[in-house]
Amino acid sequence: MELSGSEIIMQFLKDEGVEYLFGYPGGAVLHIYDALQKQDDVKHILVRHEQGATHAADGYARATGKPGVCLVTSGPGVTNAVTGIATAFMDSIPLIVITGQVPSHAIGSDAFQEVDAVGITRPCVKHNFLVKDLYKLAETLKKAFYVATTGRPGPVVIDIPKDITAPHIKIPYLYPKQISMRSYNPNLKGHPKQIRRAVDLLLSAKRPMIYSGGGVIIDEAADELRQFVRHLGYPITQTLMGLGAFPGTDPQFIGMLGMHGTYESNMAMHDCDVLIAIGARFDDRITGVVSKFCPYAQVIHIDIDPASISKTIKVDIPIVGGVKQVLTEMLKILGNSSRSPDKAALDNWWNKIKSWQDQNSYAYEKKDKVIQPQAAVEELYKVTKGDAYITSDVGQHQMYAAQFYHFDKPRRWINSGGLGTMGFGLPAAMGVKLAFPKKDVACITGEGSIQMCIQELSTCLQYDIPIKIINLNNRYLGMVRQWQEFFYEKRYSHVYMDSLPDFVKLAEAYGHVGIKVEDPNDLHDAMEQAFAMKDRTVFLDIITDREANVYPMISSGKAHNEMDLSPLQQKIQASLKAKGEIA
Numbered sequence: 001m002e003l004s005g006s007e008i009i010m011q012f013l014k015d016e017g018v019e020y021l022f023g024y025p026g027g028a029v030l031h032i033y034d035a036l037q038k039q040d041d042v043k044h045i046l047v048r049h050e051q052g053a054t055h056a057a058d059g060y061a062r063a064t065g066k067p068g069v070c071l072v073t074s075g076p077g078v079t080n081a082v083t084g085i086a087t088a089f090m091d092s093i094p095l096i097v098i099t100g101q102v103p104s105h106a107i108g109s110d111a112f113q114e115v116d117a118v119g120i121t122r123p124c125v126k127h128n129f130l131v132k133d134l135y136k137l138a139e140t141l142k143k144a145f146y147v148a149t150t151g152r153p154g155p156v157v158i159d160i161p162k163d164i165t166a167p168h169i170k171i172p173y174l175y176p177k178q179i180s181m182r183s184y185n186p187n188l189k190g191h192p193k194q195i196r197r198a199v200d201l202l203l204s205a206k207r208p209m210i211y212s213g214g215g216v217i218i219d220e221a222a223d224e225l226r227q228f229v230r231h232l233g234y235p236i237t238q239t240l241m242g243l244g245a246f247p248g249t250d251p252q253f254i255g256m257l258g259m260h261g262t263y264e265s266n267m268a269m270h271d272c273d274v275l276i277a278i279g280a281r282f283d284d285r286i287t288g289v290v291s292k293f294c295p296y297a298q299v300i301h302i303d304i305d306p307a308s309i310s311k312t313i314k315v316d317i318p319i320v321g322g323v324k325q326v327l328t329e330m331l332k333i334l335g336n337s338s339r340s341p342d343k344a345a346l347d348n349w350w351n352k353i354k355s356w357q358d359q360n361s362y363a364y365e366k367k368d369k370v371i372q373p374q375a376a377v378e379e380l381y382k383v384t385k386g387d388a389y390i391t392s393d394v395g396q397h398q399m400y401a402a403q404f405y406h407f408d409k410p411r412r413w414i415n416s417g418g419l420g421t422m423g424f425g426l427p428a429a430m431g432v433k434l435a436f437p438k439k440d441v442a443c444i445t446g447e448g449s450i451q452m453c454i455q456e457l458s459t460c461l462q463y464d465i466p467i468k469i470i471n472l473n474n475r476y477l478g479m480v481r482q483w484q485e486f487f488y489e490k491r492y493s494h495v496y497m498d499s500l501p502d503f504v505k506l507a508e509a510y511g512h513v514g515i516k517v518e519d520p521n522d523l524h525d526a527m528e529q530a531f532a533m534k535d536r537t538v539f540l541d542i543i544t545d546r547e548a549n550v551y552p553m554i555s556s557g558k559a560h561n562e563m564d565l566s567p568l569q570q571k572i573q574a575s576l577k578a579k580g581e582i583a
Contacts, residue, residue: 003173005134006035006165009098012141014041015175018069020060020434021045022053026073027113028100031165045434045463048455050077052427054084055453058093059428062414063389064435065220067094067148074100075113078120078159083421086124088155090418091241092218094148095155097121103163104132117159126154134164134171142176151186152305153218186304190321190329198276198300198317199333205274206345207296207352208234211257214241214417215279215303217410221324222246225278228327231334232341235353237265239280241417244407249386254353255361258286259554260399263361263563264353266552269294270560271352276300279323282312283418292559302326355582361552362403363568371520373397373472373544377404380442380470383527388440389414389432393425393449396478399550401444423452429467430459440531442468447500448477457510460537468530469539471503474546482549486564507539518543 003011009032013021022045025033036044047053050072057068068088072081078099088095102111118130127147129140137160144156202208210232216225222245229236229252236246237257246253255262257269269275275297280286287293293313301308301315302323309318319326364374377400380388390405391414392398398415407413414432416424429443450471460467477495484492504514513536517526523542530538551566565573576582 001173002170004031004035004165004167004170005137005160006031006167007170008137008173009141009160009165010035010039010042011173012138012175013069014039016141016145018042020057020431021069021071022047022056022431023071024050024053024073024077026075026077026100028074028077028102028162029071029165031162031167032071032098032100034167045430045459047427047459049453050080051084051423052453052456052459054081054095054097055087055421055424055427056431056456057095058084058088058424059391059414059431060435061088061093061095061431062428063411063432065411067096067145068431069096069098071098072100073113074102074117075115077113078115078117082121082124085121085155085157087416087419087421087424089124089126091214091416092153093155094153096144096148097155097157099157099159101130101159101161104161105163107161117157121157124155125157126152128157128159130159131161131164134169137164138173139176139179142179143181146179146181147184187306187320188304188322188325190302190319190326192329194317194319195326195329196333198319199330199337201274201298201300201317202232202276203337203339203341205234206342207271207273207349208232208341208346209268209272209275209297210234210236210278211238211269211275211280212236212242212245212278213239213280215323216242216245219279219304219323221279221327222410224324224327224331227331231331233346234341235268235350237261237269239286239417240402240415242280243402243413244410247408248406249408254357256402257560259288260403260550260552263359263552263565263569264356266554266560266563267356268353272297274298274300276302277315278302278327279304281308287312288554288559289557358576358581359569359573361565361569363572364548364551364566365568367520367545369519370545371517371523371542373400373474373548374404375520376470376472376523376542376544377401377444379523379527380444381405383524383531384440384442388412388442389436391415391425391429391432391441391443393443393445394420394422395446395449396474396482396548396550397444397446397449397472400472422449425449426453426469427456430456430465433465433467434463440468442470444470444472446478447471447473447475447497447503454506457507457512457537461511464535466533466535466537469537471539471541472544473500473503473541474544474548475500476546478548479550485549486555503539503541507537512537512539514539514541516541516543
């Protein structure tokens with residue numbers, strides 16, 4: 001069949017199985033939007049800002065494992081999308097961003113709404129394309145999807161000049177089922193010798209640690225990870241991005257590690273003698289000061305991206321390959337091996353870890369008349385029975401969500417880890433809810449973050465996307481205030497939110513339900529009420545303790561065994577020391 005460029009785009013998206021297209025129209029993409037209007041297979045979601053389009057597509061991708069797709073116009077459409085593109089890039093999320101461009105003959109002339117989309121996005125994409133030939137449009141689209149979804153996934157931008165989509169120029173179209181790229185061939189199969197070396201080292205460990213990250217979830221390797229951990233009987237810790245790949249309620253999971261991880265996970269990381277990192281990249285929130293990271297450990301690192309191995313932490317046994325494939329090979333070797341872990345040494349190691357767990361590093365003070373943010377997340381976990389999809393924005397509330405909502409399944413925890421993007425939570429929740437309309441989807445946010453993309457409440461109404469917003473409202477930019485308290489002698493520079501809207505009225509103005517909660521005794525009923533309204537978006541404005549801080553905390557320049565504990569945690573530690581239960 002013969003199709004125009006705009007019709008090729010729509011037919012290709014249909015053939016590729018794209019369900020939703022998140023976007024915002026403008027002059028450079030009007031031909032595409034005209035073709036979009038003439039079909040019903042690909043559903044378009046009109047967001048209220050291009051950043052919302054990228055975050056919604058990103059949330060859809062994280063929850064489903066499928067690529068998220070969005071469409072924006074040239075100029076400010078592209079630049080508004082950059083934050084969302086960078087967010088996906090930092091967290092290795094497959095995202096396809098189709099951007100309109102001025103006509104080919106006008107490129108470089110500073111035409112109306114012209115920007116160098118390829119140049120602007122180059123540092124924050126896995127790859128990008130400028131389509132110069134209509135006959136290569138379908139092939140380019142196929143390459144974009146292939147690059148975005150294979151190897152280490154990431155966002156791909158396809159910049160399309162308006163003349164390429166002109167309706168009066170038609171060419172034959174045939175869906176390219178397969179694609180070959182000579183310069184791009186990701187390696188999935190780990191080296192057999194390195195895998196065997198790694199297993200031998202693991203079985204010789206006296207104080208082993210398993211450290212897994214988002215790569216396990218991306219490669220759909222949660223089942224293999226669980227078999228691996230249970231076969232060995234070793235403790236496992238997970239990154240912020242890896243939560244849910246191994247059940248958060250399992251006794252072998254000793255909590256998230258890093259800057260706001262558990263005392264036991266960080267202490268175990270510091271003292272371990274063999275560390276296996278699985279689909280994790282040793283980012284700075286995890287390592288603390290690099291020179292003090294895991295000083296006694298031999299390190300095994302499994303990652304699909306060779307550039308990530310020994311980039312930050314020098315490793316002893318590198319394995320380049322897909323997590324799922326490598327873990328499968330390791331399980332085969334373990335299953336056929338006559339060797340087993342040193343039981344006596346492992347028992348001693350678990351006893352040591354239990355002594356750290358007894359210090360209850362997430363303990364917090366409870367007050368009669370003030371809602372603690374931790375309590376709000378705990379109540380959310382109880383009401384949803386731990387089975388909701390949870391998105392978050394960035395700040396203290398993000399850390400409370402990671403600490404107190406126990407994820408037992410992968411792809412249930414949707415947050416901006418690497419870039420730390422405020423405004424991510426609400427549009428991401430929309431993408432998740434569209435993917436799973438019968439599931440509970442909650443966005444945990446703060447009064448600062450929610451205002452960055454709050455206009456997407458309008459999108460929720462238009463497309464009937466009934467999510468629940470859990471606003472932990474402390475009237476501060478909480479994490480910034482915490483740092484200013486700790487490191488700037490309480491000079492609270494520009495963090496106090498003294499002109500906040502009435503969020504209940506604002507939610508109602510957008511056509512939704514607003515509920516304000518100020519008394520701890522009302523928290524449970526309000527949460528139950530919100531989730532009972534299955535067909536309504538509900539904004540829970542929960543007024544929380546203004547001075548609550550996230551603990552434990554590893555300050556800049558400190559090692560894993562140099563955590564700052566809360567006053568309550570310090571009391572627990574002192575009591576255990578006095579009883580002689582810890583050294």
